[in-house]
Amino acid sequence: MSANIDHLKEEHHQPSGLMRWITTTNHKDIGSLYLWFSLLMFFVGGLMALIIRAELFQPGLQFVVPGFFNQMTTMHALIMIFGAVMPAFVGLANWQLPMMIGAPDMALPRLNNWSFWILPFAFTMLLSTLFFESGGPAAGWTLYPPLSLQGGNSMPFVIFSLHLLGASSILGAINVIATILNMRAPGMTLMKMPIFVWTWLITAFLLIASMPVLAGAITMLLTDRFYGTSFFTAAGGGDPVLFQHIFWFFGHPEVYILILPAFGIVSTIIPAFSRKKLFGYDSMVYATASIALLSFIVWAHHMFTVGMPLAGEIFFMFTTMLIAVPTGVKVFNWVATMWKGSMTFETPMLFALAFIILFTIGGFSGLMLAITPADFQYHDTYFVVAHFHYVLVPGAVFAIIAAVYYWLPKWTGKMYNETLGKVHFWMTTIFVNITFFPMHFVGLAGMPRRIPDYAVQFTDFNMIASVGAFGFGLSQLLFVYILFLTLKQPVTAEDKSWEGAEGLEWTLPSPAPYHSFDTPPKVE
Amino acid sequence: MSGSSYYVPHETKWPFLATVALIIMFIGLANYMNDESNLTLTYTGLALLLLVVYGWFSYVVNESEGGLYDAQVDMSFRWGMAWFIFSEVMFFAAFFGALYYARELSLPWLAGEGSKVSTNQELWPTFENVWPSNGPANVGGEFIVMKAAGIPALNTIILLISGLTVTWAHHGLKEGKRNQLILGLTATVLLGFIFVGFQAYEYSHAYNDLNLKMTSGMYGSTFYMLTGFHGFHVTLGAIMLTVILFRCIRGHFTNENHFGFEAVAWYWHFVDVVWLGLFVFVYWL
Numbered sequence: 001m002s003a004n005i006d007h008l009k010e011e012h013h014q015p016s017g018l019m020r021w022i023t024t025t026n027h028k029d030i031g032s033l034y035l036w037f038s039l040l041m042f043f044v045g046g047l048m049a050l051i052i053r054a055e056l057f058q059p060g061l062q063f064v065v066p067g068f069f070n071q072m073t074t075m076h077a078l079i080m081i082f083g084a085v086m087p088a089f090v091g092l093a094n095w096q097l098p099m100m101i102g103a104p105d106m107a108l109p110r111l112n113n114w115s116f117w118i119l120p121f122a123f124t125m126l127l128s129t130l131f132f133e134s135g136g137p138a139a140g141w142t143l144y145p146p147l148s149l150q151g152g153n154s155m156p157f158v159i160f161s162l163h164l165l166g167a168s169s170i171l172g173a174i175n176v177i178a179t180i181l182n183m184r185a186p187g188m189t190l191m192k193m194p195i196f197v198w199t200w201l202i203t204a205f206l207l208i209a210s211m212p213v214l215a216g217a218i219t220m221l222l223t224d225r226f227y228g229t230s231f232f233t234a235a236g237g238g239d240p241v242l243f244q245h246i247f248w249f250f251g252h253p254e255v256y257i258l259i260l261p262a263f264g265i266v267s268t269i270i271p272a273f274s275r276k277k278l279f280g281y282d283s284m285v286y287a288t289a290s291i292a293l294l295s296f297i298v299w300a301h302h303m304f305t306v307g308m309p310l311a312g313e314i315f316f317m318f319t320t321m322l323i324a325v326p327t328g329v330k331v332f333n334w335v336a337t338m339w340k341g342s343m344t345f346e347t348p349m350l351f352a353l354a355f356i357i358l359f360t361i362g363g364f365s366g367l368m369l370a371i372t373p374a375d376f377q378y379h380d381t382y383f384v385v386a387h388f389h390y391v392l393v394p395g396a397v398f399a400i401i402a403a404v405y406y407w408l409p410k411w412t413g414k415m416y417n418e419t420l421g422k423v424h425f426w427m428t429t430i431f432v433n434i435t436f437f438p439m440h441f442v443g444l445a446g447m448p449r450r451i452p453d454y455a456v457q458f459t460d461f462n463m464i465a466s467v468g469a470f471g472f473g474l475s476q477l478l479f480v481y482i483l484f485l486t487l488k489q490p491v492t493a494e495d496k497s498w499e500g501a502e503g504l505e506w507t508l509p510s511p512a513p514y515h516s517f518d519t520p521p522k523v524e
Numbered sequence: 525m526s527g528s529s530y531y532v533p534h535e536t537k538w539p540f541l542a543t544v545a546l547i548i549m550f551i552g553l554a555n556y557m558n559d560e561s562n563l564t565l566t567y568t569g570l571a572l573l574l575l576v577v578y579g580w581f582s583y584v585v586n587e588s589e590g591g592l593y594d595a596q597v598d599m600s601f602r603w604g605m606a607w608f609i610f611s612e613v614m615f616f617a618a619f620f621g622a623l624y625y626a627r628e629l630s631l632p633w634l635a636g637e638g639s640k641v642s643t644n645q646e647l648w649p650t651f652e653n654v655w656p657s658n659g660p661a662n663v664g665g666e667f668i669v670m671k672a673a674g675i676p677a678l679n680t681i682i683l684l685i686s687g688l689t690v691t692w693a694h695h696g697l698k699e700g701k702r703n704q705l706i707l708g709l710t711a712t713v714l715l716g717f718i719f720v721g722f723q724a725y726e727y728s729h730a731y732n733d734l735n736l737k738m739t740s741g742m743y744g745s746t747f748y749m750l751t752g753f754h755g756f757h758v759t760l761g762a763i764m765l766t767v768i769l770f771r772c773i774r775g776h777f778t779n780e781n782h783f784g785f786e787a788v789a790w791y792w793h794f795v796d797v798v799w800l801g802l803f804v805f806v807y808w809l
Binding site: 014015019020022023024025026103104105107108109110111113114117118121122125153156157160161163164170173174175177178179181182183208209210211212213215216217219220222223224226227228229230231233234235236237238239241242245246249307309515 | 530532533534535536537538539540542543544546547550551553554557558560580596599600601603604607608610611612614615616617618619621622625626629630631633634638639640643657658659660661663664737738739741742743744745746748749
C-alpha cells in the first residue's frame with residue numbers, strides 16, 4: 001500500500017500536448033481552458049448574432065428562412081449565456097480565487113477538470129442539432145411549451161446538453177464555495193476577502209440553488225413530449241404557464257449569475273486606478289447578498305402579460321423595483337470610490353468606467369420594464385432586447401474584457417499594447433451603443449422581438465443597429481490580435497503590474513507560479 | 525485555513541472519461557426517444573460510466589486509505605457533499621412546485637375560479653376541481669388513487685427505521701464496535717432495497733389494477749415524477765450504502781476519520797426527509 005501511495009504522491013511527470021490539457025487538475029490550466037473556450041463560443045454566438053443582424057438590415061426576407069432565423073436567435077442566446085459569459089466567469093474564478101485567498105489550488109481539483117470538460121462535449125451536442133434534417137431548437141432559449149414541444153428531433157439533444165451544462169455549473173459552483181470557505185490564508189476572515197471573491201461566493205450559491213430547478217423544468221418538458229405526462233397541458237390539469245414560473249425561478253437568479261462576478265471585477269478595478277480603497281466595502285457585500293436573495297422572489301416580472309392574478313402582478317412589480325436599491329448602493333459606491341482619487345485611464349479602467357455608465361442605462365430600462373402596466377406595452381418588443389443587451393454586453397462582457405486586460409500581465413508576465421487596448425475600447429464602446437441604443441426606439445415603437453421581418457417604418461434604426469453589430473464584431477477581432485501580440489512578447493511585467501492594485505495575487509511573481517501559494521501567506 | 529500539506533492531485537483521466545461516457549449515454553437516449561435507434565448506445569454509455577465511476581472511486585479510496593487527505597481536505601469534501609445535497613433539494617423543489625401549482629392554482633382556475641371563469645365556461649363548463657385529478661379532459665381515463673395507508677405507510681416506516689439503523693451503525697463506527705457497525709449498515713442496505721422492491725410492486729399494481737399511469741393527467745404526472753425521481757435516489761443511496769458496507773467489512777475507516785461513511789449517511793437522511801414530504805403531499809393530503 002505505501003509504495004502505491006508514494007507513487008500517487010510523487011510529483012508526476014507532466015504529460016505534454018493535448019493530454020496535458022485533458023488530464024490537468026491545475027486551477028490555472030483549467031482557468032485558461034475556460035477562458036479560451038469562452039472566447040471561441042463568443043465568436044460562434046457572435047456569428048449567429050451577425051446572421052440575425054444581416055437579415056434584419058432590411059425588411060423582407062434576404063438571407064435566411066424564418067425557421068433558421070428562429071434557430072439563430074435560440075442558439076445565439078444559449079451559446080452566449082452558457083458558453084461565453086458563464087465559462088468566462090468560471091475561468092476568471094479559477095485563475096483568481098486561489099491567488100486572491102492565498103491557496104495552492106482549488107479545493108476539489110479533479111471536479112474542476114470535470115466541470116470544464118463537460119462543456120466542449122455538451123456544446124458539440126447542442127451545435128450538432130443545427131445540422132439535423134429538422135434543424136436545431138427554434139422556440140427561443142426559454143423553451144416555452146407548447147411551442148418547444150412541437151420542435152423536431154433536436155429537442156432531447158438540447159435538453160440533455162442543458163442537463164450537462166447545468167451539472168457542470170453546479171460542480172463548478174460547489175468547488176468555488178468549498179475553495180472560498182475552506183482554503184483561505186490564515187487571518188483572511190470573510191469580511192477581509194477581496195470583493196471579487198465575495199461576489200463569486202454569492203454567485204456560486206445562486207448557481208447551486210437555481211440550476212437544478214432548470215434541470216427539473218426541462219425534465220418535465222421531456223416527459224411531456226415523450227412519455228405522455230401533462231405538466232404543461234391544460235387538458236390534463238397542468239398549465240403551460242407553470243413552465244414559465246419554474247423556468248424563471250431559475251432564470252432570474254441566472255441573470256444575476258451573469259452579472260454579480262462582473263460587479264466584483266469592476267469593484268476591483270475602479271479602486272486600483274483611482275488609487276483609493278473601495279468605498280463602502282461592507283455595504284458592497286451586503287448589497288450583493290441582497291441582490292442575490294431578492295433574485296428568488298422577482299421571477300414573474302418576466303411574464304407580466306401571461307395572465308397572472310393582480311396580486312401577483314403587484315407583488316412582483318414591487319420586489320423587482322426593490323432590487324434597484326442595492327444596485328444603487330453599488331453604483332454610488334463606485335462613483336464615491338473615484339471621488340477625489342488620482343485616476344488614470346488604462347484600458348481596464350476604461351472598460352470598467354464604461355461598465356458603470358452603460359450598465360446603469362440597462363438598469364434603468366430594467367426599472368421601466370418592472371412597472372407592470374408599462375410592461376404590457378414593452379413586453380416581447382425590441383425594448384426588452386435593448387435592455388438585456390445593455391446589461392449583458394457593456395455589462396457582463398465589458399467586465400470580462402476589463403478583467404482580462406487587468407490580470408493578463410499577472411497570468412502571462414507580459415503587458416498588452418496600451419494604445420491598441422484603447423483603440424479596442426473606443427471601437428467596442430462606440431459600436432455597442434450604435435448596435436443596441438436604436439433598439440430602444442424601435443422597441444418602444446412596437447417592433448416585436450424574434451422575428452426575421454418587420455414593418456418598413458423600423459428600417460432606419462435597424463440598419464443602424466446592423467452596421468453597429470458588424471463593427472462590434474470586427475472590433476473583437478482586434479481583441480484577439482492584441483491577445484496574440486501580447487503572448488508573443490518576452491516576459492517583462494512586474495509582480496505588481498498596476499500602481500494602485502491591491503491583493504495577494506500581486507505579491508506573486510508575474511507570470512504566477514504553477515501552484516499559487518505552496519505556503520499560505522499571512523493576512524493580518 | 526490553508527496549509528502547505530493540502531493534497532492537490534496531479535493529472536487525472538477520470539473526469540474526461542466520465543464525460544465521454546455521459547455523452548455516449550445521452551446521444552443514445554436522445555436517438556432512442558426520437559425513435560431513431562434502440563438502446564444499445566445508451567447501455568454502452570452507461571456501462572462505460574459505471575466502469576469510470578468504479579475506477580475513479582477506487583482511486584480516491586486508495587488515496588484516502590493511504591492517508592493523503594488531511595483535515596482540511598476532509599473539510600473540502602464536507603462542504604462539497606453538503607452543497608451537492610442542497611442542489612438535489614432544489615431539484616426536488618421544482619417537482620414539488622409543479623404539484624403545488626397544479627393543486628392550488630391551475631386546477632382551480634380550470635374549474636373557473638377567480639378571473640379565469642371564461643376558460644371554464646368556454647372550454648370545460650362541467651369541470652370541477654377535485655384532487656386527485658387528471659384534468660378537465662379526463663386524460664388517460666378513470667383511475668384509482670394510490671392510498672397512503674398501504675404500502676406507502678409501510679415504506680415510510682421502513683425508511684424511518686433505516687434512518688435509525690444507519691445512525692446506530694455510525695455510533696458503532698465511532699465507538700469501535702465493529703459488529704454493531706456491520707449489522708446496522710447491513711440492515712440499512714436491506715431496508716433500502718426492500719423499499720425499492722415495494723415501490724416497484726406498487727408501480728405494477730398501479731399500472732395493472734388501478735389504471736394509474738404516467739399518462740393519467742396531472743395526478744399521474746406528479747405522482748410518477750416525484751416518486752420515480754425519489755425511488756431513483758433511494759436506489760443510488762442503497763448502492764452507495766452497499767459500497768460503504770463492503771468498505772467497512774474490509775476494515776476501512778477509523779473512528780476519527782470516516783467521511784465516506786458520513787457522506788452516504790447524510791445522503792440517506794436527505795432521501796428519507798424527501799420521502800416524508802412525498803408521503804404527506806403526494807399520498808396523504
